[in-house]
Amino acid sequence: MKNHLSVCITEKLYKQVLILKTIIMKKIITIAGSNSQKSINKSLLAYTSGLLKNVEVISIDLNDYLLPIYGADFEAENGIPTAIKRLDELFDTADGFMVSLAEHNGSYAAVFKNTLDWLSRINMKVWREKPMLLMATSPGGRGGASVLQAASTYFPFMGADISDTFSLPSFYENFREGNIIEENFRKELYDKTARFSKEQ
Numbered sequence: 001m002k003n004h005l006s007v008c009i010t011e012k013l014y015k016q017v018l019i020l021k022t023i024i025m026k027k028i029i030t031i032a033g034s035n036s037q038k039s040i041n042k043s044l045l046a047y048t049s050g051l052l053k054n055v056e057v058i059s060i061d062l063n064d065y066l067l068p069i070y071g072a073d074f075e076a077e078n079g080i081p082t083a084i085k086r087l088d089e090l091f092d093t094a095d096g097f098m099v100s101l102a103e104h105n106g107s108y109a110a111v112f113k114n115t116l117d118w119l120s121r122i123n124m125k126v127w128r129e130k131p132m133l134l135m136a137t138s139p140g141g142r143g144g145a146s147v148l149q150a151a152s153t154y155f156p157f158m159g160a161d162i163s164d165t166f167s168l169p170s171f172y173e174n175f176r177e178g179n180i181i182e183e184n185f186r187k188e189l190y191d192k193t194a195r196f197s198k199e200q
């Protein structure tokens, strides 16, 4: 009887701790600027968000938010797509963002830019004045430097509080089996992730 009682109390306490944890824990939204199933930016994000401790990580896959191409006429006729309203509501709950951008012809991949344009039609402060770790990677030696430059210049106008930017060049040489194998890049990202974590 005594044993049963103590098991019940322990279970109740455990459940209360879990509930408390979900209320208190910071929520980090990760979003890769790519709709590729084998996206290297998704891999970089998975690695980086894995370095975070005691936070809830919500990974956005743009394939789950299929959208028409933004157009003023389409918007006037049809309004804002439900998928974008859902994403906007999710962004309201974020304590921070980790973003990793694919570079297509020196700029954002179309799927990401389209999502950003739609989101900005609800709230221009897409990034909610929250801390952001902004990254890019590519198979080439510039590591998405152009898209990173474009985003780091413009995202602050959209409410991003960028703690750091990080570029991983030559992805397939520097990233193997879920890990950054080049020590300098690994250390740089560790330090930047630690700084991002402190800003929550």
Ligand SMILES: Cc1cc2nc3c(=O)[nH]c(=O)nc-3n(C[C@H](O)[C@H](O)[C@H](O)COP(=O)(O)O)c2cc1C
Binding pocket: 032, 033, 034, 035, 036, 038, 039, 040, 041, 042, 101, 102, 103, 104, 105, 106, 107, 137, 138, 139, 140, 142, 143, 144
């Ligand atoms: C249409 C197109 C344009 C591209 N342009 C660039 C570019 O300007 N700079 C670059 O570094 N890589 C470029 N790439 C290569 C991408 O960096 C590569 O496909 C990368 O895997 C994209 O990231 P993701 O895997 O996360 O989608 C381009 C690829 C495509 C398909």
